[in-house]
Amino acid sequence: MATGAPAAEASTVARRNPVSQSPIRLYAVPVVLFTLGLFFQLVVLPSSFTTSHYEVLGLVESASVDEVVSGYEKLSSKWSAGLDIPTAANFIKIRYAFELLTNPLLKRDYDIFGVDEQLHIIETVKKQYDGKQFAQVPIPLLNVSFSDSMEKAEGKLTSEDFFSSVGKNETWLIQAYSAGSHRCANFSKAWKRISSLLDGVANTGIVELGEVEFASFLAERRSTGQPFFRHGLPALVAFSPNCRSSRCYTRYDGDLSVDAIVDWIATSILGLPRILYYSRETLVQNFIAKSGQHKNKIIFFSKTGERAAPSLRQTAKDYSAYAAFAFVLWKEEESSMWWNMLEVESAPAIVVLKDPGVKPMVYHGSFHRSWFANIMEENKHQDLPQLRSxxxxxxxxxxMGHSRAGNSTLAWYCVVVAGRPSFQLNIMRETLRSVRKILMNDTEPDFAHENALQFPLSAANALKESRLTFAWLDGETQSKYCFFYLYLENSYETCGPRRHGDPIDVPKLFIVRYRRNSTENSLKPTKKVKSIWNRFEDEDVNLASQLVARYNGSDNLYEVIKWISQIIDDGDNRNLPYFDEDDTMVRRHYAAAMQAEPADARQILSTDSDSE
Structure with a gap:
């Protein structure tokens, strides 16, 4: 026991004292780490870089064409003398490097941008002639018969063109290409189609790699500083409006198909909405029923099933507040159904669905932007337009505005039917459409009818003078607007969401008279302008007073016309003073008018005139 204790103590001391350990164990870890690092630098790292074509020929980088020819001839003379005979694989590499570096276009693209799009030929030929003599390899290896298909293309850009054109209020799609690229030559037809589809919504331009400074600006940079195109040529770069720097442009890295590129520009760059396709089973349920009561429905019938062109999508975006859009693929076996449902004979065609019960409008022909824009401008409103902000x-x-008749008009009128979307509301909307047709003489009045013997002209004249407008309100989604005009005890029958236990929906008809005072500006007190902000302080005010009268009569067309004419007669012939929006008199007139029965509305207007 006594002799064992000193030995154990000595062992403990040895473990604690590194100097006493074996040198091999002490330096084992550093030696292993050093060996691994050396292996990585000498073997792994070099193998991750491909041998340049210059190295294959034993030349320095960017050697001249003459030096390339001289280097190849030296190797060839050795082979002729029976020295250093290459394998087929080595010969293919050497020959490929020689052909590429002696072609001015290919050498330029390779030296500056690292472009080498025929590199796959090396592996293809190596597999084909593996194990054979190098003399059996057919030459030349490269196809250098280039035809610059973009030579006569429009939209060629130089650096000067870029700074004078790009970066303004327009979108640009620019293609970087090379006259020595077969991929660019094959892409030329697709590019023409892309330019055609983008016409009117985005500009297109092309840059040849010979414009080195401009092309380098469009390229990415390697760690060495060399510009390169990650996905090869052609390379596409999009510039949004007011963008002309690399910090804001966007490179395209997708498929080089026309559809993919155009959709990328339209969706990602221009922010245009997609127009979806629907089948006969989903069109009504998923499109017509869900696109909103306030919007017209625009349905495109296409034979090809192609995606909507950007110009159509731009027009759809411009009119998105007025209409919803859908595509349908035309199938001959469904033609009879579309004829019976929408009166569509063939495709291409455009169908415009307006108010419920209104006959669809069908336009047959190709979808050209200007033609479609005209159709949308003519049909952006429903037949009976919805009163919206x-x-x-x-x-x-x-x-806060003016009459459609012009800024000088003093009195004008809006007849509005309000109600929650329902069958009853559709009937009232149809009633107003019929009233308007009669007043416009689209439908002659039935003079045999007793009410037509005294057919009033005031409403007809006001409509033709653009002083009378017909519209409707969605009492559910526009509840605030609805309650504003119909603030009555039973307004919940018309305005706001349906409540449990409510009776059937009750649409209500009312008329709003707007009136301006021709001397209103001269009556305003003159204020001293303290700053530029005070200058416009009084501009956001109502230009006209509003009086509202509610109709409680029958749904007879002539009774409605008579009521409208009576309101217009009184509103035109009795001069009422102009009041500011906050004036107590306006609130009194307004509240009284909203409570008025059809016959009482005349009395209210008369009272206003008498009080003057």
């Missing part, structure tokens, strides 16, 4: 000014139904 974006349409109120255009319809002349806004106290």
């Amino acid at each position: 974006i349409t109120s000014m255009e319809l002349g139904c806004d106290a």
Whole structure:
């Protein structure tokens, strides 16, 4: 026991003292790490870099064409003398390097941008002639018969063109290409098609790699600083409006098909909405029923099933507040159904669905942008337009605006039917459409009818003078607007969401009279302008007073026309003073008018005139 204790203590001391350990164990870990690092630098790292074509020929990088020819001839003379006979694989590499570096276009693209799009030929020929003599390998290996298919193409850009054209309020798609690239030559037809499809929504241009500075600007950079195109040529770069720097442009890295590129520009760069395809089973349920009561439905019938062109998508975006859009693939076996349903004879065709019960409008012909834009401008409103914030000014139904007849008009009118979407509302909308047709003489009045013997002309004249507008309100989705005009105890029958236990929906008809005072500007007190912000302080005010009368009569067309004419007669012939929006008199007139029965509305207007 006594002799064992000193030995154990000595062993413990040895473990604690590194100097006493074996030198091999002490330096084993550093030696292993050093060996692995050396192996990585000498073997792994070099193998990750491909041998350049210059190295294959034993030349320095960027050697001249003459030096390339001289280097190849030296190797060839050795082979002729029976020295250093290469294998077929080595010969293929040497010959490929010689052919590429002696072609000016290929050498330029390789030296500056690292472009080497025929490199796959080496492996292909090596597999074909593996184990054979090098003399059996057919030469030349490269196809250098280039035809610059873009030579006569429009839209060629130089650096000067770029700074004078790109970076303004337009979108640009620029293609970097090489006259020595077969891929670019094969892409030329697709590019023409792309340029045609983008016409009117984006500009297109092309840059040949000979414009080195410009092409380098479009390329990415390696760690060595060399510009390169990650996905080869052709390379596509998009510039959004007001963009002309590498910080804001976008490179395309997808498939080089026309559809993929055009959709990328339209969706990702221009932000245009896609127009989806629907089948006969889903068109009504998923499109017509879900696209909103306030929008017209535009249906394209296509024979090809192609995606909507950007020009159509741009027009669809411009009119998205007024209409919803859908595509249907035309099938001959379904033609009879589409004829019975929408009166479509063949494709291509465009169908415009407006108000419920209104006959569809069908246009047959190709989808050209200008033609389609004209169709949309003519049909952006429903047959009976909806009174909305974006349409109120255009319809002349806004106290902050003017009549459709012009800024000098003093009195004008809007007849509105309000209600929750329902069968009853559709009937009232049809009633107003019929009233308007009668007043426009599209439908002659039935003079045999007892009410037609005293057919009033005031409403007809006001409509033809553009002082009378007909519209409708969605009482559910536009509840605030609806309650504003129909603030009555039973307004919940018309406005707001349906409540449990409510009776059937009750649409209501009312008329709004707008009136301006021709001397209103002269009556305003003159204020001293303190700053530029005070200058416009009084501009956001109502230009016209509003009086509202509600109709409680029958749905007889002539009774409605008679009521409208009575309101217009009184509104035109009795001069009422102009009041500001906050004036208590306006609130009194407004509240009284909203509570008025059809016959009472005349009395209210008369009272206003008498009080003057």
